[in-house]
Amino acid sequence: MLLSARGVARRYGRVVALAPTTLEIARGEAVALIGPNGAGKSTLLSILAGALEPSEGAIESGNAVRRVGWVPQSPAHYSRLTPRENLELFARLEGVPDADETADRFLQLLELPDDGRLTSQLSAGNQQRLNLAVALLGRPEVLLLDEPTASLDPRQRRRLWDVAGQVRERDGAVVFATQNLEELEHFASRVVVLLDGAVVFAGSLEDFRQAPEADVFA
Amino acid sequence: MTKIRLLLQKDLRLLVRSPALLAALVLYPIVFAVLVGLVVRYASDRPRVAFVDLDHLPETLTVGGQSFNVPNVISQVQGSVELVPMDPEEADRKLATGSIVAEIVVPPGFASKLRGMVESPTLILKTAKGGLSGRVDQQTQALVYSLNRRLQAAYIKANLDYVNLLVEGGQGSFLGNEFDVVGLDRAAEILDEIKRTSDDPTIVQRAEELSVFVREAKLALSASGDSLRATANPIELQTDTSGGRTWLLSAQIQAYALGLTLAFICVLLAAAALAAERDENVIGRLARGLVGLTDLVVVKVLLAVLVALGLGFAIALVFGFVAEIFDVSGGEPWQRLPLLLLGLLLAGAAFGAFGALMGALARDSRTAVLVAFLAALPLVLLGLVPEGAARAAWWAAQAFPFSHAVDFFQAALYDSAPWRTLAVDAAWLLGLALAFGAAARLAVRRLLA
Numbered sequence: 001m002l003l004s005a006r007g008v009a010r011r012y013g014r015v016v017a018l019a020p021t022t023l024e025i026a027r028g029e030a031v032a033l034i035g036p037n038g039a040g041k042s043t044l045l046s047i048l049a050g051a052l053e054p055s056e057g058a059i060e061s062g063n064a065v066r067r068v069g070w071v072p073q074s075p076a077h078y079s080r081l082t083p084r085e086n087l088e089l090f091a092r093l094e095g096v097p098d099a100d101e102t103a104d105r106f107l108q109l110l111e112l113p114d115d116g117r118l119t120s121q122l123s124a125g126n127q128q129r130l131n132l133a134v135a136l137l138g139r140p141e142v143l144l145l146d147e148p149t150a151s152l153d154p155r156q157r158r159r160l161w162d163v164a165g166q167v168r169e170r171d172g173a174v175v176f177a178t179q180n181l182e183e184l185e186h187f188a189s190r191v192v193v194l195l196d197g198a199v200v201f202a203g204s205l206e207d208f209r210q211a212p213e214a215d216v217f218a
Numbered sequence: 219m220t221k222i223r224l225l226l227q228k229d230l231r232l233l234v235r236s237p238a239l240l241a242a243l244v245l246y247p248i249v250f251a252v253l254v255g256l257v258v259r260y261a262s263d264r265p266r267v268a269f270v271d272l273d274h275l276p277e278t279l280t281v282g283g284q285s286f287n288v289p290n291v292i293s294q295v296q297g298s299v300e301l302v303p304m305d306p307e308e309a310d311r312k313l314a315t316g317s318i319v320a321e322i323v324v325p326p327g328f329a330s331k332l333r334g335m336v337e338s339p340t341l342i343l344k345t346a347k348g349g350l351s352g353r354v355d356q357q358t359q360a361l362v363y364s365l366n367r368r369l370q371a372a373y374i375k376a377n378l379d380y381v382n383l384l385v386e387g388g389q390g391s392f393l394g395n396e397f398d399v400v401g402l403d404r405a406a407e408i409l410d411e412i413k414r415t416s417d418d419p420t421i422v423q424r425a426e427e428l429s430v431f432v433r434e435a436k437l438a439l440s441a442s443g444d445s446l447r448a449t450a451n452p453i454e455l456q457t458d459t460s461g462g463r464t465w466l467l468s469a470q471i472q473a474y475a476l477g478l479t480l481a482f483i484c485v486l487l488a489a490a491a492l493a494a495e496r497d498e499n500v501i502g503r504l505a506r507g508l509v510g511l512t513d514l515v516v517v518k519v520l521l522a523v524l525v526a527l528g529l530g531f532a533i534a535l536v537f538g539f540v541a542e543i544f545d546v547s548g549g550e551p552w553q554r555l556p557l558l559l560l561g562l563l564l565a566g567a568a569f570g571a572f573g574a575l576m577g578a579l580a581r582d583s584r585t586a587v588l589v590a591f592l593a594a595l596p597l598v599l600l601g602l603v604p605e606g607a608a609r610a611a612w613w614a615a616q617a618f619p620f621s622h623a624v625d626f627f628q629a630a631l632y633d634s635a636p637w638r639t640l641a642v643d644a645a646w647l648l649g650l651a652l653a654f655g656a657a658a659r660l661a662v663r664r665l666l667a
Contacts, residue, residue: 012667050507052667053663070502074499076503079498081228089228092220093224094508
């Protein structure tokens with residue numbers, strides 16, 4: 001088991017964003033979180049990433065400290081820095097030994113512009129790829145993706161799933177939130193369905209295909 | 219520590235990339251400081267006072283043989299107050315509405331009492347209740363003092379005329395009654411003549427006794443001129459306006475310029491920088507183990523400290539160079555710079571921590587800037603309230619770094635024995651930095667929600 005959420009819940013006053021939820025992520029898995037807007041997918045991913053403290057429950061990663069890469073739905077980087085400056089800064093914060101070289105590598109890997117333009121001047125697609133690149137800097141064992149392909153063109157979507165696949169191939173795991181059933185069919189090994197902050201289905205892709213919940217998203 | 223340095227470098231880079239914002243942040247408080255200086259300097263100058271003449275003073279008033287042009291006298295004493303002639307009803311109405319701060323009423327019979335030189339005439343001062351009344355009292359006392367100074371020469375001359383009449387004799391008048399006075403000189407001559415011509419030894423002896431009295435009286439009265447002048451002015455004030463710093467380079471203006479610049483820049487900058495981490499959606503990424511929330515608050519406080527040191531040092535250099543170029547005396551602009559740097563560091567930390575608290579409470583940078591500005595402005599104005607003026611306001615100002623920063627800067631730059639003030643205000647600034655920093659650390663969790 002790489003990472004697990006034990007009864008994690010998040011409340012904002014009387015509003016329940018996520019009811020107590022338990023989820024275990026094993027090596028080599030690709031877990032798809034699906035559900036309508038406001039179902040609690042982003043909240044669960046933020047809690048798994050450690051970016052949001054749960055109101056109750058806990059995140060466990062066995063005896064090891066897991067490297068977790070997080071790609072939030074909205075880009076999370078400094079808009080008045082260039083892509084290179086963002087990558088170098090986050091690489092250094094992650095403790096990557098050669099931050100400059102790592103930044104070079106990800107600029108090339110994700111075809112990010114390196115012409116001195118500020119990140120705020122980039123297209124939404126480029127900003128989303130930078131978002132992914134920042135998440136990959138620490139060579140994560142678990143990659144958490146929150147609707148990552150929303151602003152990507154088909155070619156870049158393929159590139160993203162290739163990169164996510166490499167994390168799985170390294171004996172890591174990927175957890176992604178999506179509304180796109182094609183991506184689910186293409187990449188997921190397990191499906192978790194959230195509705196109104198609660199898990200209503202959790203099982204394999206095959207089980208999901210047979211489950212009545214699948215019709216809701218068809 | 220490396221992570222703090224990395225984030226600090228990032229913040230400085232972002233700041234440099236916003237030159238318009240930086241320029242506005244620097245220029246605004248400096249302009250504000252000069253304006254405050256002007257207000258502080260001129261607030262006590264020439265309050266508007268109604269002049270109500272119920273005695274219908276003549277154009278020319280003769281007192282003790284000296285003629286005074288009344289409008290001229292009034293215009294010459296207007297340095298301390300602006301006297302505006304008004305009728306009594308208008309003056310009362312304007313005093314009630316606050317258009318004027320006081321009324322000076324010349325009651326009927328004023329001029330005749332003045333001319334009579336027997337009884338002191340009375341001027342009536344009416345003031346409104348409130349903060350200015352004390353100051354108007356002082357200004358009016360200064361005005362009456364100025365009038366008395368001009369009149370006392372006439373009074374002394376009139377008194378000396380009477381003394382001369384006593385010595386030399388002649389025709390005089392008092393309260394409209396004409397009379398003849400023999401005079402001490404003529405009295406001595408008469409007594410000498412009696413002593414020469416009288417055969418009665420008793421009369422000669424009495425005449426001799428009177429002659430002694432007349433000689434001593436003349437001797438005493440010969441010194442009466444100086445004595446009268448000394449009685450009128452036991453202490454003379456000599457005013458020397460040369461030397462010292464002009465108001466623009468004064469300790470007060472420099473300390474306010476530094477204090478105001480730091481109060482606004484550090485507070486707004488720290489507030490905006492902290493809230494911007496959430497605006498950029500980066501706070502979650504940082505908080506998941508890359509940078510602790512305490513470190514994040516420390517970074518913003520350090521950013522404020524660095525900016526405070528840079529800007530404060532630049533302002534001090536400008537003041538120092540101007541003082542050197544114009545050869546202005548007073549103060550030690552260069553020797554005290556290390557002390558000033560300590561003050562800038564502590565003030566930057568205290569203002570930065572307060573700003574970080576505002577940023578954490580406001581959560582987004584636009585609101586943070588607005589909230590920080592709205593919070594800092596009244597707190598700065600409270601800091602301008604003198605200790606004796608409004609005790610509650612003064613105590614409230616103690617909970618904000620501004621007044622301590624200004625006091626520290628003034629003491630550091632100009633006091634000959636600054637150590638006690640420096641120690642007290644340094645302790646205040648450090649305490650406020652820690653208190654606001656701790657509050658900001660508690661509040662910064664709000665940015666993650």
